[in-house]
Amino acid sequence: MLELQNVHSYYGTSHILQGVSFSVPSKKCVALLGRNGAGKSTTIHTIAGLLKPRRGKIQFKERQLNNLLPHQISCLGIGFVPQGRRIFPSLTIRENLTMAARKNLIDRNNNWDLERVYELFPVLKEREKNMGTELSGGQQQMLAIGRALMTNPSFLLMDEPSEGLAPVIIDQVGDIVVKLKQEGLSILMVEQNISLACKVADEILIMNKGTIVWQGSPDELMKNNEIQHKYLGV
């Protein structure tokens, strides 16, 4: 569904992504792990169009994304749940959701709208008139996921959804990710939390210094202490 081939990205003159290649199959969840500064967010930003790759190919459903703008990429069905949530502080919870609303033109029977997001996250409905940033970290994460769902994506980019959350809340986030996968979404999830990643992902990628250095199943990673130690600092 999504495929990266030898992608190189730069911030100014610093060469961050140094030939990244991987693919995410349809209706699967792939987790991208790696230490701080490994280039995980840079990978997500490059896919979302927020950073232009200098070399390589990014393909989504037969479409080349390299030269598209962020809004065009979003409109192809790629939802973005950023690191740090990036909730709009000037907007109420309800507005944070409705501003992103876009009808599902491909599958009309599977349309995400305000009602359905509120069904998935009842707490957002209870507090819909509050400002988005008045929510707790976990609730803000739900809002960020709900906001991405409002764009009716077929693919979700999630950047460290468990960051800064209490263990119980992390479990909830995991349940949501599993649920979304069951709904037919494909997901690329960046994580630092190995157990969460192994619980929800079908496949694990490990990134180090801007390249993918290991790839395997969650089981393989759990058994491989050397890799965990070397690249994830466990």
Next chain:
Amino acid sequence: MSLSIFSVQLLTGLAYGMLYFMIAAGLTIILGVMNIVNLAHGTLFLLGSYMAFTFMNQQFSFWIALLLSVAVTAVIGIIIEKLFIRQIYGKELEQVLLTFGLAFVIADTAKWIWGTEPQTMAVPALLDSSISIGPMVFPFYRLFVVLIGCLLALLLWYFESKTRIGAIIRAGVDDRAMVSALGINVGVVFTGVFAFGAGLAALSGVLGGPLIGMYTGMESDILVTSLIVVVIGGLGSWKGSFIGAILIGLIETFGKIWFPSLSMLIVFLLMVVVLIIRPQGLFGREVA
């Protein structure tokens, strides 16, 4: 000062305030949303009033001339944004040079088309009378301008806080990249905002025609006044501009009567006082 003069002056001050509000609202919204100080904004005011003047000479009514000028100026705004401003988002020096340069080009073009003779515009017949309450006299046209200014404030409030576009624009001020990653074409939003601001400048220019007339150099006078309004109100806040514009309209009008030679100085003084007490302006966002 007699009550009748006072009432007329009060209304005049308010009417001028509303004209300042109309032009400053566009300036401050463009600044808040797109991060650009449009130094050509005053010339859009000038263009609006001159175009209405020409349309009226072609036997169009004041009202048709008003609509046409606002529409044409909005289209000019679209062209300016798409052709020039778009190239220099985020580059402050370029923005100053470009919008300053545009201001010169447009003002000189206006001089070339309409000459340097001051012109006047008649008050539309429909509003060319006044209402008296006791000893107080209120000219209709000024009441009308005040009404339009208040309606505009109401419209902006509704638009900003009750519509999806308003939410998108506020979100864009918070985090532009995030808005675009949610599938919204921020470029189109920017063009729309710029065109809207240009249209408001023209509205101010046309409505100001019967009060101020048209003269060479008017564009810089109005630009300076509206920049002061924007600073007093707080950068990016149209609500602040509403209050700031009314204050300046009143102070300028009464200042001209009581201290004829000092009226502009008083306006600057007001700005200084506001900035000392609230550096971010009346409604400005606190900056760390």
